[in-house]
Amino acid sequence: MTAGARPARRGRPGHAREDVIRAGVELFNEQGYDATSVSDLTGRLGLTKSALYHHVDSKEQILQIALEDALGGLEQALADALQQPSAAERLQTIIRGAVRVLTDRQPQVTLLLRLRGNSEIETAALARRRRFDRTVTALMREAQSEGLVRSDLDAGVATRLIFGMINSVVEWYRPDGPVDPDLLREEILRVALGGLAART
Template identity: 45%
Template sequence: MTTAKRDTYTPETLLTVAVRIFNERGYDGTSMEHLSQAAGISKSSIYHHVAGKEELLRRAVSRAIDGLFAILDEPGAQRGRAVERVEHVVRRTVQVLVTDLPYVTLLLRVRGNTKTERWAMERRREFDHRVADLLRAAAADGDLRADVDTRLATRLLFGMVNSLVEWYRPHPGGGWEVDQVAETVVRIAFDGLRTADGPRAAG
């Protein structure tokens, strides 16, 4: 038996618990019963705050999506050469991803079984397309190498960035700082690991 505690939740703090459980069990594998147990309050108390688990999912992925799209409106993403704008977007995407790690993790894991999940996937694709557009503009400016397919590069770039949800954990007092990770991603992706005067493979 779970001892029910007094409901001191707000929709926001309840969301924190829900996102943790969604990430642990998967959204499909999470029932209202699981949420009730994890929060230590009754299901009817949860329904007092939200209409159901899909509303919690919508609020959670909205937070991640809003954070990502806000980047595109920043001055660094709006002004300057396309290559510098796309570097800004990649750097800030890493920062948003790390800052809102559980929310972005959830966003990256939704699989499209409900209307909310399909909407989230659609928005995510839209964000990817916006970044791909910037990469194409940078290639058209002659600032990106011409021997790399832009769409493939976009996939690989997001593959590198999104992998953070699998292995990056903020370590208080140790590990990598978010800005170091963001800067390293940008350096690898745009300038490469080799020193400028290092040997080049015959390729």
């Protein structure tokens, strides 16, 4: 549980707390977090304000929960990657893991990628994202030192290029669409590492 977050509440019969979070994230992605009001949320859900506040304290709490879901998933994928024995396996694991998080938690990651840093919650989330990026860049440097990735590339630029491709998934991937998420992970991995592979 993040600092300041409260224990999950049960919610009123007929209205699941998860539905409130989901509707909030949908609205934030559709019209922007700052432009979304509590009235927008109650209108989307068909709830009164008092009923909404039975589930969550505020729209800020919805944002915090959604961002924690996205960042927590990415940070866990990175932790899994760091447990691998070689630079090659670490890099492959974080690429696969990041794509998995994006396909499994697409609305939450979309929200993360669109943050502007206009509040303390957003600023804290962006700081965590920057730490994630720095650690992945370090993994890229390790892969270069082991000869997996071309040494003539800047590690930071290479990392941004890979994650630019991965992050674009949120714009077109659909869970009910024709693209298999497992196959997508492997195809992105092949394209990313194939283009960066050291020439022998």
